[in-house]
Amino acid sequence: MIRKTTPTLIVLLMLLLGTGLPVQAEDGYRLWLRYDKVQDASRLQQYRQQVTEVILEGNSPTLAIAKRELAQGLRGLLGQEVPFGQKATKAGTLIAGTPASSPLVAQLQLGDKLKAAGDEGYLILTTQLNGRNSHVIAANTDIGVLYGTFHFLRLLQSSQDITKLAVSSAPKIQHRVLNHWDNLDRTVERGYAGFSLWDWHRLPGYIDQRYLDYARANASIGINGTVLTNVNANALVLTKEYLVKVAALADAFRPYGIKVYLTARFSAPIEIGGLKTADPHEPTVQQWWKDKAAEIYSHVPDFGGFLVKANSEGQPGPQNYGRNHADGANMLADAVAPQGGIVMWRAFVYDDKEPDDRAKQAYTEFKPLDGTFRKNVMVQVKNGAIDFQPREPFHPLFGAMPKTPIMMEFQITQEYLGQGTNLAYLAPMFQETLEADTHAKGKGSTVAKVIDGTLDKHQLTGIAGVANIGTDRNWTGHLFGQSNWYTFGRLAWNHQLSSEEIAAEWIKMTFTSNANVVMPVQNMMMTSREAVVNYMTPLGLHHIMGWSHHYGPGPWIKDKHRADWTSVYYHRADEQGIGFDRTKTGSNALAQYAPPVQKQFGNIKTCPEEFLLWFHHVKWDHKLKSGRTLWNELCYRYSEGVDQVRQMQSTWASLEGKVDEERFAHVQSLLKIQEQEAKWWRDACLLYFQTFSKRPIPSDLEKPAETLEYYMNLDPKFVPGI
Structure with missing residues (x-):
């Protein structure tokens, strides 16, 4: 009997026989670190002439990673092996190291230039060495060499001219941290890319290769910290059983320059410590945290510190005991201070018993505390005062606490921007906030200057991004979600980079340097966030999404146990008009x-x-300004959002054959879903608001496909990340 051979078996046999089919699928796993051969023939020839050998001396784990990265990257990009040596014997030598690890770097006497680079920065220079043109990646520290290595490879990946390099780069912000909202059961709150990366069951004995690939990706964009656990914290992560697992992750991440942080549940002294109180003024509580910090440092000597959500959305905190946020933060700060740790205390607070506008509450609670926090405390503030909405004005706390280091919190995961199905490139959103002028010390007092410390002369600075990473093969669920992880790292390092520049980098590294692909994809990305705003919350509308899961429209949400968790609280539509009056009236x-x-x-x-x-x-x-009435403008904005998604579909369709089949199909499918969801948002919102405006939808616009009752009765199930 002859068995019928399946197509899958045929492919496997062909792979085994070496027929030339690709062994590595283009499934997105490699992120922006693909290192495929440079396609531009003239550039490839230039690179092969100008990078003929590599000298990287030193034997630290970090320098070993840099050496491996250069070997892998140059082999892939140049399509040939580049030998490693110890003496600069030919033109085109690439020298990498620190003055301490490399006699050749020391010989260059880079002095003041290196001093300006600081502990993490680097220089990439084209120079003369022994009468021959050479390239140098120089830094004061091994991690600086690794960062410089990734920058050099990025130049090649994006087909940049490297004949006369004169790069000096240092991070503008000290702590550049991902916040993982990962639970110990491996679910991820507001995660749309699968489960948590951290396999607590198999730690500490098994170090998944994915941990190292994660660390490598973060190092490539300068992220130097990771908070492993959800801000809605579980005290168990502070127990010995988990600390040995945390230590294993910290050991894996350390060579990549990444420190580990944990979320501290304020009631931990009661829950796992056997105390009867967690009052920060109680000496036994203070001692418990000091002992716990010492225990953590015994496992993780370079532990970064704590991130804390307290007295918000049901989380315990110092106010449970009549204390304020500074009391709680300072107790934890004192516990980690001897080892150089920091506390990131979140300002996302609002009391369900507080009758005032929710947008005011964080300012009301924290502004009076300015100057009362320990020097190793940063107050972590969301970009806007409500909750990561598609568009918000900058948070009023930026510029309002000059005596306190203020840390930015962005949300990379798209909780309110279409979740895992919508393409929304967030660099323009992040930059909109960073470039906003607080006028705290006159014109030009931007949010960026607040968080990088230059406005108020703070040395302790930080920026956090709520991660969009999970166990999905492509890491972020939506392929274009990778661009937001990449964007966060690049802006955290240098907030003066433009959205267009970052998009072009990511496209060239992720797809191709072919201008016929780069330009249309860049245009698509640059309009995507505005498209989402248009079909969800145009003209300053906010918080009108579905109940609890936040998926899809729900402007009719009302009569819940908390007014400020409903939509009608925010849009306040009536027969006269719509919007939340936050002026003097x-x-x-x-x-x-x-x-x-x-x-x-x-x-x-x-x-x-x-x-x-x-x-x-x-x-x-x-x-x-358009000359239209508010009602008509709302109709046109909602419709424009749908049209913008359709334009993205058209743009992407034009790239068929220019992008690999697997990733092309992935994005094409999700864009179809995004169009359906954009229409859902448009139709549901306009029909609902029309019940107040009593005005027709302009005749030249597409009409809703269903009735308002239909949309109000939809009950989306299987929504991930709740």
């Missing part, structure tokens, strides 16, 4: 901003239209 949240910001946003004529309904309750017939 309303909640007066504007008073928390500097006078020039109040003046601009408080006047309906000068308020930027993207924030109009955030700060004003506006009449339906109010005329906007």
